[in-house]
Amino acid sequence: YIINTTSVGMSPDLLSSIVNLDDYPNCKGVIDVVYNPLLTSLCYEAKKRNISYICGLEMLVGQAVSAIEFFTNKSVDSSLIQKISKDIFFDKQNIVLIGMPSCGKSSLGKKLSKELGYDYIDIDKKIVEKTNKTIPQIFKESGEAGFRKIESEVCLEVSKCNHTVISCGGGIIKNEINMKALALNGFIIYIKRDVDKLLVGNGRPLSKDKNALLKMFEEREPLYIKYSDTSISNNGYFKYTLKNLKEVIYENSRY
Numbered sequence: 001y002i003i004n005t006t007s008v009g010m011s012p013d014l015l016s017s018i019v020n021l022d023d024y025p026n027c028k029g030v031i032d033v034v035y036n037p038l039l040t041s042l043c044y045e046a047k048k049r050n051i052s053y054i055c056g057l058e059m060l061v062g063q064a065v066s067a068i069e070f071f072t073n074k075s076v077d078s079s080l081i082q083k084i085s086k087d088i089f090f091d092k093q094n095i096v097l098i099g100m101p102s103c104g105k106s107s108l109g110k111k112l113s114k115e116l117g118y119d120y121i122d123i124d125k126k127i128v129e130k131t132n133k134t135i136p137q138i139f140k141e142s143g144e145a146g147f148r149k150i151e152s153e154v155c156l157e158v159s160k161c162n163h164t165v166i167s168c169g170g171g172i173i174k175n176e177i178n179m180k181a182l183a184l185n186g187f188i189i190y191i192k193r194d195v196d197k198l199l200v201g202n203g204r205p206l207s208k209d210k211n212a213l214l215k216m217f218e219e220r221e222p223l224y225i226k227y228s229d230t231s232i233s234n235n236g237y238f239k240y241t242l243k244n245l246k247e248v249i250y251e252n253s254r255y
Contacts, residue, residue, distance in 0.1 A: 015177060030046040030051055092163060096166045097167050098228060099193065103192070155181055176227075
């Protein structure tokens with residue numbers, strides 16, 4: 001087992017870890033007492049390797065319970081530690097929506113945030129605000145590489161939020177560091193939509209026709225699956241998709 005007690009804080013360093021799990025091929029579990037972000041980089045790497053892990057939120061709540069018992073001289077039911085930890089985790093956790101362009105991330109994200117009482121962020125809109133340029137303009141002036149660089153900068157900023165529904169651009173999964181940043185405070189859901197229901201053109205530089213769209217889908221589908229915690233289909237009525245989305249959030253929260 002590996003136990004980490006060192007915090008790097010919510011900075012660009014949050015994506016690094018002082019321990020490389022590749023050096024411990026027989027590791028059976030990871031305990032990280034750091035609670036901000038909700039999932040530390042070390043625990044993220046453990047999760048990738050299917051190694052059991054636990055972060056520091058439950059320890060933090062346990063300390064609070066012990067303090068209450070000490071100062072009030074009253075016993076507190078230990079089952080409250082897990083309940084309170086789960087409530088805090090659910091309240092702090094972001095909901096991250098990924099998927100192909102025009103799969104419904106923005107529409108679902110806006111409605112979901114209102115119904116859950118969460119903040120809402122659209123990463124593509126954040127990019128437009130940051131640069132004061134449209135996305136087609138950025139592609140024209142800086143190419144896809146230039147756009148992806150800005151996207152990663154915005155992604156790191158957004159990943160530090162809590163209690164927020166985050167809608168991502170379709171290509172967010174092309175850079176693993178984006179997905180790692182979003183995973184540290186987020187539950188990632190892949191919004192699946194049949195290719196023949198996706199839109200082409202309309203200011204989307206990389207999906208200007210059906211052939212380009214199909215090629216993009218074939219390249220990205222494995223990455224959407226790889227980086228998501230779960231997925232839902234968005235091929236039917238909007239209200240049913242939204243209902244399913246809320247259900248998987250409640251049922252599959254990571255904590």
